[in-house]
Amino acid sequence: MKSGSTLDQGRVRIFVSGALTVILTLLICAAAAEGMLRLKNASMRNYDIEMWRYSRELKFASELAVLGHEHQPNAKATLQSVEIRTNAWGLRGGNVSETPAPGRRRVLMLGSSIALGWGVPEESVVSSRLQAKFEAAGQDVEILNAGIGNYNTERYVERFLHRLTPLKPTDLLVLAFVRDGEPLEQGGGNFLLRNSQLALTAWTVVNRVFGESGEKSLVAHYQRIYAPGSSAVTRMNVEFAKLAAYAREHRIRVTLAMVPDIHNLDHYPLQFVHDIFSKTARDNGFAYVDLLPALNGIASSDIWAMPGDPHPNARGHALMAEAIYPVLASPATRSKEE
Structure with missing residues (x-):
């Protein structure tokens, strides 16, 4: 019985070790892919990514559900190689x-x-x-x-x-x-x-x-x-x-x-x-x-x-x-x- 229990524990350790190795490998690959994508998209020529950056850098979730989101006031970002700035009202442009x-x-x-x-x-x-x-x-x-x-x-x-x-x-x-x-x-x-x-x-x-x-x-x-x-x-x-x-x-x-x-x-x-x-x-x-x-x-x-x-x-x-x-x-x- 003791021998069988030891064998089962060994199998569990092998399974856990293998699973952790797979997960770690996937995480490393994902991190590498993320890094390469970000390097590639630094050209600002990817429309979807630039819109994604727009939502992160110039928008915030509105407390008014009907609006969904609003512009951050007095903010600035370069998106698709074009500068977009907002004033205190969240309008594009100066004050x-x-x-x-x-x-x-x-x-x-x-x-x-x-x-x-x-x-x-x-x-x-x-x-x-x-x-x-x-x-x-x-x-x-x-x-x-x-x-x-x-x-x-x-x-x-x-x-x-x-x-x-x-x-x-x-x-x-x-x-x-x-x-x-x-x-x-x-x-x-x-x-x-x-x-x-x-x-x-x-x-x-x-x-x-x-x-x-x-x-x-x-x-x-x-x-x-x-x-x-x-x-x-x-x-x-x-x-x-x-x-x-x-x-x-x-x-x-x-x-x-x-x-x-x-x-x-x-x-x-x-x-x-x-x-x-x-x-x-x-x-x-x-x-x-x-x-x-x-x-x-x-x-x-x-x-x-x-x-x-x-x-x-x-x-x-x-x-x-x-x-x-x-x-x-x-x-x-x-x-x-x-």
């Missing part, structure tokens, strides 16, 4: 006074990462280009950029109503995108996804392999999101109605500029989404600018921020500003479609 100077128009731009100007230097984003146009025309107007990545209509409207009304804008410019009606989870990811580039890369690969892809899948996805009577459309309309009510009460002019998806600008497949936003603008008394004509026909390679990143580059922002400026500069308050 601003709490209220506009007497007689000055203050245009507050709401939106997601396109409004933020992801991948584009601060001086080249829509807000800065509009600012330059008003200055060249001798008009006392300031443009503030409240864009935040991974925001939808609900988030940017609620952020304005909860955080930014003290800025007392005279105008709101909503730089809307086709994803803005899509519901978003608060998220935050697990510990590994928040801290490991290797885990993020593996998760991204799995999602791309097993997830839907291609233009047909994209169109089908948005057809589900924007189906008549869908909960997403209902929620979006509720949020825009809130914004319109606040704007009417405070005599704020609202302009909604609709940014197209830039994967296929030759034979654009998502006009039905633009039609929904156009109707929403009319229903709420917003001025409306469809930015598809300004970008129509441009090859993806000429307008993407970088390969693999379907955000408009500096050229795209220049073209969008050209289309938006005449509407903002016009004294008319009726809905207008360019």
